[in-house]
Amino acid sequence: MCRIYGHFNAVVPPDDLARVSELQRHGGPDQQGCSVGPTWSLGSNRLAVMDPAGGRQPYRSGSGAVHVVLNGEIYNHAELRARLRASGHRFTDHCDGSILPALYERYGDAFVDHLDGMYAIAVLDLRAEPRLVLATDHLGMKPLYYHWDERRGALYFSSEIPALLAFPEVSAEVWTPGLEAYLASKTPFGEQTLFRDVAVLPPAVTAVFDRAGRLRVRRRPAPSPSPAPETGSRPDGLRALLHREVDALLEADVPLASITSGGLDSSLVTTLATGRAPGLHTFNIAYTGSWPEDERHFARLVSDHAGTAYHQVELDPKELPDLLPRVVWHLGQPNADPITVSSYALFAAVREAGFTVALTGDGADEVFGGYGRMRAAAEAAERGGPWYQPYLDELAVLPAARRGRLYTADYAAALGAAPALPASATEALRSGPGTVLDRITAFEIGHRLPAYHLRRVDHLSMASSVEVRLPFCQQSVVRHGVRLPDRERIHGGSVKRALYDAARGLLPDAVLAREKQPFTLPIAAMLTPGWPLWDYARDLLATDRLRRTGELDPGAVDRLFADQAARPSNATALALWALLVYEIWREQFGAAPTVTPTAARTVATTVGRTVPPARGPRDVAS
Template sequence: MSRIFGAFGAPNTAVELNAVAGRQLHGGRDGTSVLRGDTWSLGCNRLAVLDPCGGAQPYRCPRLPGIAVVFDGEIYNHHQLRRRLRARGHVFTGTCDGSVLPALYAEYGTRFAEHLEGMFTIAVIDLRRRPLLVLAADDHGMKTLYYHTGPDGSVRFASELPGLLAFGQVPATERAAALDEYLSVGTYVDDRTALEGIRTLPPGTTALATGRDGLRVQRRTAPLPASDGPADLGDLLYGEMARLTSADVPLCGVVTEGADSHLVNAIATRQLRELDDSPLRGFHVVYRGRWHSSVCAAARRSGTLHHDVLLDPDELVELLPRTVWHLGQPHADPAAPGRYALFRAIRGAGYTVALTAAGAGELFDGHERVQRALTTPPELPWIGPYLDSLASVPRTVRASLYSADYRDYLRFRGTAADRLAETLHAGRADRAAALSAVETGWRLPAHQLRQIDHVSTAWSVEARFPYLQPAVSAFAGSLRARPATGDTPLFTTAQRYLPAGTLRRSARSTDVTADELLRPGSALMDLAQDILRETHLDERWDRTAVSNLISAQSRHPAPDTAAALWAVLVHELWRQELRVLRPATVHLSLPEPVAA
């Protein structure tokens, strides 16, 4: 795994590239390297997971020196690809997964990513004829790549937003509509970010640039799943995880309260015991003074060597700003700082790879909001309640937080919730497909995977996602057309792999909530009062409403009030970090609405 960066169609100085690398160093401390020409550059900060003594990036092809590649992630089918490419005459000197990429590109050109199984963002420079930049992202968006296209057609990219902003030509202009997206739907719509002109490479896409016309993003055709494979979730997971537990560095598991987490860790424990009789160590974050769940007991019954990461809520005064910086843009999930602390503990215990159950809820319709939307009778509204469940701030609260100018802007433009409602309404004939498009195609990569990617690599830990492997996600897709009956396939499978009594059908979430953290008199509440009573609040807020929000939470704490206050606090902490990153160019422009 690595953090990657580069530019195409414009020169970059060594000083500038070193600045980009420096902002991403935490994601790969095992070596930094940069390759550059007159109008292009490729660089990476490497975290050595496979072939630690080899595998240096950028990768080159001995037969075709005009090809150079950097990549972030893991290629799980690299052994099969290496055998195929050797049969075609290619020579490899190491066993690192990424070493197959230049040869694979040489054989298949811009369609090379169609042959990959894994999690990745990849950048290829092809100088054999007309210089060409090729970028590719995995099918689920497990790894993130931010990019900016300049007015001259040049492209600059990096794995993290602070890294991208180290390029002097990339502006740090806040996008006007982003605030409403952040509060209304919990993340940013499509491939957009909080900043104007900066986008993320969408899942399942390959993008091309020649240095003149910017970046042309193309969606790849999803590969068809093999028809002769096992049609059982347990068998599929067991086969896929045999690849995911392969690493030349220590591996552990992330433990949560769900059946999805316990199933992954139980299978991993079995596989590790078959290899060397060593247990899987599982890590779970617990807030000091909070109720204790049954997670520890369930994890131990599944065979995991359990470890609780005890976190003091007062530590969030230090952790929250750091988490905001690493996420690169506002993210209103109160559990994010805890996950940041979790991966800190994982790295501190000597582990470099962590298995997670992320994506299981989206793929197997395990979230309560999806089940409610699917089971709502046709004569009753389901789109509005579903959108309310996605919001960072309740609809009744967020409009009151906006300034008069911003409300006027949204009145002309339309809110993010309104636009998403129109999309869902257009797909109402197939409610399950419409919800899946939102949950797996957009919210999963933008809201969950991006958060895990950034808070894990903040501590040089590689998070892996068994449920997002091709065979498992294809199996989940085949179930969507079937009506829900009784327990989900995931819960039923977990019962087979875990001792009786390990799982509960109704488990209380162990994620901490905003009202638990923003308690009157707490250190975090003091921070909120200090930050949000300063004079440089975002002009899109109604200052009186924000002040009233602080007073209300101080006098009469309530979940909705705390959620709104948390979201505002995170946004303003992010704006402070942005001013430090780019003090000369941070500004906000509200464009005039354009008539249709």
């Protein structure tokens, strides 16, 4: 696992490259390396997981003409290494990424078709006319941001947005529809970020950039899905599949732990992992005091049942105003889910306890149909009722009509008819092939999962130099899940039916019988008068600040505060939280909306700002 960066067909001074690297050092503290030519660079900050003594990046071919950097893990590296050795290639270590130059030399751009893993890869091929190849994994587990200056024919890329903005040629100007896109889906979906000049490569993409300044982006076809198993074998077959994938993801040359919220998904991963990793350490996070939806007793129950070493991490709610700016900085753009703070604090505790790799249960809800909104939409469609707009409203911070009331007239006019979500995605959702549940699943996996979940997990774990591995996001598991008939995912008011069936007998009955609840923090209770988070939000969303930016109507925001003070609710608290996160982001990066005369501050100033340190969570029980 690493952070990568580089440029092609441009001249970048060494000091600027050093700045880019330094801004990602938290994600790769073990070794820094950079190959540099007159008009290109390829750099890496390495977090050593496989063969810590070897695996120095950039990796190079035997001829020295192919340079590669990798962010991620290649799980089938041993098999590929054996195949390449048989054809004459030689390797001096067993690091997973060391195989990539030889694999590229043998298969060209199709080298990624042979990979099982999570990755963002950059290949610089200098054998003939120089070319740069960028590739992402099938779900976008390892994000890669880029800026293509079409006029100058130059490309810049990095694993994190703040580092990309350190290239002087990349502007921090805000994308005008960004606020609406953010509030419509809690973080922007698709390739566009909230920065006008910054895009993110989609999942399953191979992009080729040549000396002529042409960028060709090709979406790789999904592997043919495996046939759905016979009904009688489904629980055993799925259980065996998950066991194989969890076992494969346990390979590491550094200490490994598991995250256990106490829900089905993470509990199942943890329990399966103990077969090959006895003495596994598990981590759960909760907040000091007594709060609604506290899950620690379920997490402890799973730990006792599986025989793991349990770590209870506690975070004081008074720390939220200190932590939130750090969370927003590492994300690079707003994400409205309050789980971001929990995730950041939890991974910091994992690293502090001495662990470099953590397994999680992310992705199961998308693949197996675990969300209430998916059930509601599927049931509404079955009755012939409306499902499309109610489903989209469930994804949003606020439904479309209520969002519009927050905006100033100038911002509403600047938005025009720009869609809040990528049009191609919503068209496929509304009228694509398959059942309504098929289309929703494809939308969740293809758009929401990469943008809303996977980038968050990647950035907030790597902020503390922790690599997260995701068994439910493995290609074989995804193929299995999407091939299940609707009734095996959602039926009769139940969700994730196939996964629950596979877990029976492995998990305590209390875990299987409990109501699903989000792994997050109780902001409806914390975002009330008298708590530090309330005062912090009032200060950041003050009338004079909002008037300067010109996007949000101060009166409408004040009414949200008044409603929350009089009648605290999750919906109003989430709206205030989302606006608070957006304002922190806007101030950190100097992103000035184009609807106001305020000029955006320079990138050099904003990326040079030091985010104040915050006290971390406590591991109160081991």
